[in-house]
Amino acid sequence: MANLQAQCPLCAANVNLPDAPEVGELIDCEECGEELEIVSLEPPTLAKAPEEEEDWGE
Amino acid sequence: MSNTPKIGVLCSLIRPEEKMIFEAFRARGIDFDRIDDRELILDLHQSESPYSVILERCINHSRAHHTLKYFNDRGVRTVNSYHTANICGDKLLTSMALSKAGVPIPRNLIAYTEESALEAIEQLGYPVVLKPAVGSWGRLLAKVNDRDAAEAILEHKKVLGSYHHSTYYVQEYINTGGRDIRAFVIGGKLVAAINRKADHWITNTARGGRASNYELNQNLANICEAAARAVEGDVVAIDVFERPDGYLINEVNYTMEFRNSIETTGVNIPQLIADYVIEVSS
Numbered sequence: 001m002a003n004l005q006a007q008c009p010l011c012a013a014n015v016n017l018p019d020a021p022e023v024g025e026l027i028d029c030e031e032c033g034e035e036l037e038i039v040s041l042e043p044p045t046l047a048k049a050p051e052e053e054e055d056w057g058e
Numbered sequence: 059m060s061n062t063p064k065i066g067v068l069c070s071l072i073r074p075e076e077k078m079i080f081e082a083f084r085a086r087g088i089d090f091d092r093i094d095d096r097e098l099i100l101d102l103h104q105s106e107s108p109y110s111v112i113l114e115r116c117i118n119h120s121r122a123h124h125t126l127k128y129f130n131d132r133g134v135r136t137v138n139s140y141h142t143a144n145i146c147g148d149k150l151l152t153s154m155a156l157s158k159a160g161v162p163i164p165r166n167l168i169a170y171t172e173e174s175a176l177e178a179i180e181q182l183g184y185p186v187v188l189k190p191a192v193g194s195w196g197r198l199l200a201k202v203n204d205r206d207a208a209e210a211i212l213e214h215k216k217v218l219g220s221y222h223h224s225t226y227y228v229q230e231y232i233n234t235g236g237r238d239i240r241a242f243v244i245g246g247k248l249v250a251a252i253n254r255k256a257d258h259w260i261t262n263t264a265r266g267g268r269a270s271n272y273e274l275n276q277n278l279a280n281i282c283e284a285a286a287r288a289v290e291g292d293v294v295a296i297d298v299f300e301r302p303d304g305y306l307i308n309e310v311n312y313t314m315e316f317r318n319s320i321e322t323t324g325v326n327i328p329q330l331i332a333d334y335v336i337e338v339s340s
């Protein structure tokens with residue numbers, strides 16, 4: 001089955017979603033390199049990922 | 059089945075780690091709820107929770123910290139616990155817990171003023187490492203090579219830093235040639251370890267450190283499992299320095315990142331995490 005696609009909200013490129021995509025998943029736009037969040041699967045929708053916050057990560 | 063324990067995974071953004079953990083639960087045919095911390099409203103007047111166990115995978119420490127307390131207060135078993143998150147979220151508390159438990163750590167001094175911090179630095183001798191007590195991904199770590207740098211950094215911290223930078227955590231610099239060990243402990247057992255090598259003295263793989271497998275041995279297991287017990291951690295990743303005379307524990311991380319360590323070690327870390335959560339839920 002072909003991967004779902006969604007439009008990059010920044011550069012408008014068609015971005016292939018990964019296998020078994022999850023809402024909330026972080027991916028990179030292959031065109032502009034921006035970090036994106038999958039915000040919906042129906043329909044597949046991307047948004048710019050939240051900016052890194054001071055208390056992120058380990 | 060109505061009597062199946064309900065597992066929740068507390069998270070927001072889904073990184074490769076969370077995605078692999080979801081797949082691991084599904085591989086065992088286990089249902090779970092995603093609890094998105096961005097949508098949570100914690101009602102302090104609600105005394106019950108629908109979950110029997112929650113796996114914490116928040117990207118934000120502050121959200122993990124408070125949410126774990128909320129659920130622990132309602133009798134929910136969480137992996138890890140609020141207690142563990144509270145200790146591991148603060149490098150001072152982590153060092154104190156390790157020290158109290160007799161786990162070998164680098165020399166650490168804590169001071170509260172620029173003057174006493176400078177004195178502490180000179181007591182340890184250059185170079186030293188200055189760390190914010192609360193911080194992640196190696197941010198705002200400073201290797202201080204001489205007194206000029208020490209004075210400048212202490213002044214910058216005082217003038218530019220938020221209040222928690224006014225607690226000075228001074229650590230002996232352990233020269234390991236840009237290399238350290240990241241060890242993974244699940245359910246009290248050391249399960250895998252990697253060697254991290256960087257051209258920079260900060261070795262976090264989030265900062266470009268390169269990973270290779272590190273052969274497990276009994277000494278490493280002993281010290282890492284003791285470190286996990288010291289913070290009462292269920293699932294923790296431990297940063298270890300190796301010196302000719304033995305290992306030292308540097309930090310203990312409670313929402314561990316392991317994306318670079320599965321192929322490297324051949325150990326299915328997300329499956330072990332999921333299996334551990336399933337085990338404690340039943």
